[in-house]
Amino acid sequence: MLEDKNKSIFRSIIVGIAALLPLVIFLVTNEDILSVDFPILVGLIIQAYIGFSSFMLVQSYEPKEKNKVTLGYAIFWSALGICYLSGKSLLLPIALEITSFSTILIYSGTEYGKKQIESLGSLLLASGISALFLSAWVMLPDGDLVGVILLLIGVLIKSGFSGFHIWLPKVNEGGPSHALGSFAGVLEIFPLLLFYRYILPNQLDPLIYQVLFPLAALGIFFGGITSFFHKDPKISLAYSSIESLNFLWLCLIITGMFQFSVDTDLMNLSNSFRILFFISLFHHSFSKTFQLFSIGMVSRLINSNSSDEMKGIGRLLGISPLLLGAGTFSYAVLPGTIGFVSEATYFYLNARILDLPIGRSVFLLPSMIFIFFGIVLGGFTHIKLYMSMFLSKPSRNVQLLPFGESQKKWLYISLFSLALFIFLFPLVLPLFVQLPMLKPFADELLLRWFRSISIVSFISILLVSVFGLYDFWNRKKILTLRKQSWDCGGGYDGDELSVPSSVYSKPLRNSLGRYFVNRNGDSVVDYLMIKLLTLLFTFGTNFVSSTNQTKEEDISKYLAISSMFLIFIFSLLILGDFNG
Numbered sequence: 001m002l003e004d005k006n007k008s009i010f011r012s013i014i015v016g017i018a019a020l021l022p023l024v025i026f027l028v029t030n031e032d033i034l035s036v037d038f039p040i041l042v043g044l045i046i047q048a049y050i051g052f053s054s055f056m057l058v059q060s061y062e063p064k065e066k067n068k069v070t071l072g073y074a075i076f077w078s079a080l081g082i083c084y085l086s087g088k089s090l091l092l093p094i095a096l097e098i099t100s101f102s103t104i105l106i107y108s109g110t111e112y113g114k115k116q117i118e119s120l121g122s123l124l125l126a127s128g129i130s131a132l133f134l135s136a137w138v139m140l141p142d143g144d145l146v147g148v149i150l151l152l153i154g155v156l157i158k159s160g161f162s163g164f165h166i167w168l169p170k171v172n173e174g175g176p177s178h179a180l181g182s183f184a185g186v187l188e189i190f191p192l193l194l195f196y197r198y199i200l201p202n203q204l205d206p207l208i209y210q211v212l213f214p215l216a217a218l219g220i221f222f223g224g225i226t227s228f229f230h231k232d233p234k235i236s237l238a239y240s241s242i243e244s245l246n247f248l249w250l251c252l253i254i255t256g257m258f259q260f261s262v263d264t265d266l267m268n269l270s271n272s273f274r275i276l277f278f279i280s281l282f283h284h285s286f287s288k289t290f291q292l293f294s295i296g297m298v299s300r301l302i303n304s305n306s307s308d309e310m311k312g313i314g315r316l317l318g319i320s321p322l323l324l325g326a327g328t329f330s331y332a333v334l335p336g337t338i339g340f341v342s343e344a345t346y347f348y349l350n351a352r353i354l355d356l357p358i359g360r361s362v363f364l365l366p367s368m369i370f371i372f373f374g375i376v377l378g379g380f381t382h383i384k385l386y387m388s389m390f391l392s393k394p395s396r397n398v399q400l401l402p403f404g405e406s407q408k409k410w411l412y413i414s415l416f417s418l419a420l421f422i423f424l425f426p427l428v429l430p431l432f433v434q435l436p437m438l439k440p441f442a443d444e445l446l447l448r449w450f451r452s453i454s455i456v457s458f459i460s461i462l463l464v465s466v467f468g469l470y471d472f473w474n475r476k477k478i479l480t481l482r483k484q485s486w487d488c489g490g491g492y493d494g495d496e497l498s499v500p501s502s503v504y505s506k507p508l509r510n511s512l513g514r515y516f517v518n519r520n521g522d523s524v525v526d527y528l529m530i531k532l533l534t535l536l537f538t539f540g541t542n543f544v545s546s547t548n549q550t551k552e553e554d555i556s557k558y559l560a561i562s563s564m565f566l567i568f569i570f571s572l573l574i575l576g577d578f579n580g
Contacts (some may be wrong), residue, residue, distance in 0.1 A: 008059050008410075011070040012052075018074040019051025022081025036201075038437035039193040040084050040280065046285050049421065050185040051077050051090035053414045057178040057293050058109075059345075060410035065109040072105025076182070083190060088198065090138055092133040097186070106179045115174030119569035123183075129416055130158035130191070141406075142204075152199055152208075155191035161249055162219025165242045166526050173305075174239035178295020180234065184241050185289035189281055192248055195363075196277070200256050209257040217367035218251055219246030222516070224374030226523050227381040229505050229513035231391075233295050233307045236381055237288070239523070240331075243378040250371070251277035265356055269349070275433060276345050282425060283330065283342040290327035291382060292420040297411060298389050300399045307385060308500040312394030318408055319415070321390050322468050326419035328386035331379045336460030338425045343375065347449075349448055384504035392498035423464075423524040426457035530564035 015495030023044040027033065033041045058069055079102060082095035084404075102125060110116055133154030140147030160168040168188075223243030230236040251273045279468055299305070299311045314324055350368060370505035425432075429450050433442045442450075505513060518524055 005116065007066075008069045011066060014053055014057070014070055014075045015058075015077065017053055019077040019081075020048045021083055023048045025081075026085060034436045037197070038435075039196040042281070043193045045082065045085050045479065046189070047077060047080060047186050048169055049287065049417075050182060052287055053289065053293070054159055054182045054185075055177045055418045056410050056414035058179070059299070060297075060414070072102050072108065073182075075099075075102035080186065080190065081216040082503065084193075086121060088142070090135070092138060093135040096131050096134065100124050103179060103525060107176065110176045113174070116551060117174070118172050122167040123175075126167040126171075127158060129493075130154045133157070133182050136244040148199055148202060148204070152195070153173070155195050155199075158276060159188055159191035159249070160214045160242050160245050162222065162242075162246050163529075164333070165223075166529055167423065168495045168524070169235045169238040169526065172234045172241075173232065175234075177300060178293055180237075180296060181289040184287040184292055184558050188245060188249070189285060191427050192245075192252065192281070195252060196208040200259075201383075203260055204256065206257065210252050211406060212249070213253050213257070214367060216246045217370045219243070220250065220378075221370040222372035222374070222525060223374070224381070224515050225376035225512070226525070228377040229509065229517040230523075231307060231502070232305045233299060233310065233385055233501075234292075234305070236307070236385070237292055237295065240291075240378050240381050241284075241288055243374050243385070244280075244288060247371075248277060248280055248284060251280060253338060259346055268443055269353065269356075270350050271443070272446055274350070274441050275438055275446070276342070278431075278438070279338070279345060279394065279432075280342040282421075283338045286418050286421045286425075287330040287337075287339055288328045290415060290422065291331070293326050293411075293414055293418070295385060295389065300483030301403060301497055302398065303401065304415040308502050310389050311500045312389070312392040313393055313400070315392075316400065317403070317411070318397075320414055320468070320472070321417055322464070323412075324390050325386055326415070328382045329544065330422050331382040333379060334460070335453075336423060336426060338422050340457065341429060343379075344453055345449070346375075352445075363383075380504065384501045387504075388501035388573055392500070394498075427461070429457075492519035503507040528555070 023041075026040065026044055028035075030037055030040075044210075055070075057064065058073070076478040077100055079095045079098040083092055086095060099567045102121060103123060107116060107120060131154075133150045135152035137147045137154065140150070146542050171183065175183070197245045223239045223241075223246060226234045227239035227243065230239060242473065254268050254273040255277065259274075261267050261270065294314070296312050297317070297455050301316070304310060313431075317324070330337040333340050333343045346495055418504070422436055433439065433447065433450055515522055518527070
């Protein structure tokens with residue numbers, strides 16, 4: 001027993017060093033940590049924090065192959081740290097590929113099946129395509145417009161931007177929870193910080209932002225709706241991530257769109273969304289990671305992919321519902337959470353947009369309804385999962401995988417560390433916006449707003465602490481969790497009246513959900529996109545024989561296709577010479 005404990009501590013130290021060392025190197029060697037390289041600092045801080053939390057879950061989650069998983073995480077965090085530190089060099093795409101391939105070791109604690117292989121394949125495919133575009137950007141000179149466009153495409157693919165997101169749900173479907181939390185909290189935000197560091201300072205063509213803006217708004221709308229109606233909790237959280245990531249892109253797009261404007265009102269709007277980006281980045285990283293850890297652990301215990309079958313299983317973890325609900329409270333925009341700060345600030349900025357003259361705000365106003373709708377349904381996704389999994393009555397004959405006190409301890413440490421940030425960040429918010437990188441972008445009205453919501457958060461946390469103490473006393477008094485019920489009433493002890501998660505989405509299923517999710521629970525939009533891509537990649541087979549033996553008429557078809565592409569290439573060369 002002591003030997004196992006020593007091994008666990010040793011593994012934690014190895015992974016902790018791998019996650020923390022890039023941050024230490026950056027602090028020692030870089031002099032621009034609070035200026036141009038501030039986004040790199042933010043990314044490395046998040047990596048160090050979530051790296052610790054994720055490996056605590058590994059200690060609780062993985063019953064075997066912990067040595068391989070430890071090695072995988074050591075490589076993963078080290079390589080991702082190199083991605084942050086490498087700048088514009090060939091080390092960036094190489095380290096990104098190493099980061100992706102290290103997930104093979106991270107997945108080694110999970111039995112490989114169809115879903116696990118598809119999850120790994122989707123992640124490696126997205127990383128490989130993104131690395132190709134990043135490599136092209138690295139090879140082109142600084143300031144080259146083509147290079148900037150290639151970098152933009154690479155980061156859009158890797159971050160799950162609207163239209164480039166179809167790989168993300170597949171990754172979530174088969175991956176272990178600790179890995180999915182690491183991907184959502186750290187790996188998926190890396191491209192956004194890369195955009196902030198290397199693309200945002202450049203004055204891009206406004207047309208690029210005008211194209212990206214409605215796509216990001218649609219991504220928020222589509223992600224929120226699909227997550228609300230999906231039956232698999234892991235995939236539902238994946239679409240919720242798509243909604244959150246597109247919201248982060250929306251903040252960056254508005255920042256870039258107006259940052260060089262001569263209009264004072266639009267310039268202040270750009271600066272405000274720049275600050276909101278970092279607040280929402282923290283919200284996504286910590287709240288989403290918490291949700292994937294807690295809900296993923298429930299999914300692990302019952303080995304199911306249906307949220308209805310997980311009804312009440314979270315109660316059997318033996319951890320306070322107040323702690324298990326930290327991520328949900330954040331997405332429910334409850335005061336005192338980082339999600340409250342993020343969403344409330346967005347609504348506040350929209351109120352300021354409404355005060356602008358109609359000519360300045362006309363481009364932003366039509367998208368508000370889509371964005372609000374996606375955010376609200378995305379928040380309800382987390383509420384329905386929490387109320388069903390952690391508050392409803394579990395079935396009496398449910399069969400769970402072993403979950404002992406040692407596993408519970410590691411899970412508690414992991415979730416508590418994330419919850420601590422979720423609740424403490426609103427209290428230090430006025431200090432955060434005083435950092436040298438952010439202070440010039442915060443006007444007096446915005447600073448006053450942040451002080452107000454920080455005070456509201458402080459009062460709310462005091463009230464939650466009172467409820468927490470009562471919950472602790474109540475759990476000591478009533479040891480049998482099965483006797484506590486929120487939805488049965490009348491002292492009834494059966495689970496027949498417990499509320500499954502589908503109860504919340506079924507009333508809207510026929511009127512709204514059927515346009516986005518089919519009867520099997522899969523996304524209609526993603527199905528059509530995959531079908532279109534399949535037709536595109538198999539385009540050549542429509543011109544040749546369906547058999548393996550070549551026919552005479554196939555030769556002319558091959559020549560016709562080759563001629564078309566040859567003419568196309570020559571046209572590009574001639575056009576380039578003409579413009580030059």
